[in-house]
């Protein structure tokens with residue numbers, strides 16, 4: 125029998141927005157449950173909360189007795205192996221073919237030979253009608269095909285619990301019916317516990333054993349379909365009939381703001397086989413889909429037994445309760461800022477720990493390193509020449525004024541190597557490489573790819589963050605060396621050629637005043653700054669808000685935060701260095 129999912133008193137907010145509160149329900153093991161609700165009522169957020177991808181503020185989600193909400197991330201990664209999840213847009217990995225996407229969990233979590241992997245992948249692709257499309261990239265197939273490929277991937281490990289977010293979105297009516305039949309067949313074959321989030325009334329009325337509905341920030345009704353579909357609850361009846369007249373309006377926000385209780389007066393039509401709401405009429409209790417193959421659904425039989433024994437009862441929210449404002453207090457600005465800083469720090473620590481965990485993604489690291497260097501080295505070079513020149517010119521003029529022209533070389537080399545070079549290098553890495561890293565991870569976040577990785581029991585910190593942070597660090601160290609050399613040469617050129625300094629004085633003052641630790645401090649700064657640029661870019665990318673605007677905001681914040689951090693950390697490091705390391709000749 126499928127895994128058990130028990131939700132107790134779950135509440136979730138995003139900023140000032142209370143998504144839903146105090147949701148309590150149990151998904152009967154092995155049965156199919158549909159969760160409905162108008163757009164924006166938090167169905168997808170609910171689904172993600174079940175699997176620990178979204179952290180609710182209150183409540184528990186017990187998966188086979190273990191609380192997903194309070195469990196450690198390593199435990200959650202283990203528990204997620206019980207799940208197969210189909211996200212709204214399929215959440216396929218954009219750089220992999222359909223075949224590789226479906227094969228991915230098998231290659232990660234089994235020791236199957238490639239021939240066995242091929243058999244399983246082709247069987248699942250056959251189930252969803254995608255044989256012949258396996259070589260295509262996700263960008264080359266339609267939305268409906270992505271969805272079907274995502275379903276094939278979610279089934280490939282024979283999960284005990286299957287969560288499906290809007291199976292019909294992007295599918296035509298015929299394929300939606302095919303998909304519903306496929307889900308019934310999968311349920312009959314695997315006895316997996318299934319939760320289907322949907323707006324599709326036909327699907328909701330014919331597929332599940334149980335139904336629930338979210339509306340106005342709460343679970344208004346939950347229970348067996350036999351009772352749920354017979355109800356005269358105004359919200360449920362209006363939703364099931366698609367009637368424009370009733371408590372559900374055009375905007376979820378406007379519905380939330382209304383404080384009038386939902387009225388139960390004058391809406392009595394239970395007991396009939398047809399419901400009439402306004403201009404529409406629907407059959408109340410249509411026949412439930414059954415496997416065409418003739419397979420027997422053990423869960424349907426268990427469900428019937430539960431209902432006839434009175435063990436499955438309908439939960440209906442108290443209409444008074446539904447209108448009570450139960451906003452979870454929003455933390456104050458300083459607390460939220462501390463929270464953000466804490467999460468960034470936690471990601472930095474996690475990154476260090478995950479660096480030593482196996483397997484290490486060498487290929488990804490090399491690709492990222494090459495990418496960061498390729499977008500950063502030209503701007504870094506172009507900035508370093510005028511920067512070295514400006515420093516040399518400024519210091520040359522200053523030292524001339526105070527009669528210490530022979531120290532121009534030492535002063536400008538130290539300024540370039542210790543200060544300018546690591547800062548310039550990292551500003552360029554953050555502005556070019558870091559921005560691109562943040563945009564790429566942000567786009568993957570909003571396409572649910574990161575969540576899909578987590579669902580497959582993979583740690584995005586280990587797979588994505590570590591390679592990118594190492595790439596930024598190594599690129600910063602190498603580019604810092606290069607920028608230092610170019611900057612010093614630029615300084616030499618401008619001081620000696622344009623300001624009439626002598627080559628001997630430039631070089632000898634440098635050897636007289638500079639020491640090897642000055643060179644090291646530049647490289648150590650490059651390591652720290654490169655690490656900061658990489659971690660901040662990944663952190664913002666992983667915490668991107670939905671939509672293209674979310675990605676744009678994240679990139680902007682990632683660059684600004686990195687710049688601010690760089691100058692602050694540079695000040696601290698320089699102060700420390702000057703305090704701890706005695707100056708040569710002092």
Ligand SMILES: Nc1ncnc2c1ncn2[C@@H]1O[C@H](COP(=O)(O)OP(=O)(O)OP(=O)(O)O)[C@@H](O)[C@H]1O
Pocket residue numbers: 138143161162163164165166167168169170323669670
């Ligand atoms: N990561 C996030 N950050 C901030 N707000 C979010 C986030 N994810 C979801 N929301 C908000 O939570 C609310 C519920 O979103 P959700 O996608 O769960 O709705 P839904 O019921 O699945 O809607 P639909 O049926 O249209 O997909 C929306 O207002 C959405 O803007």
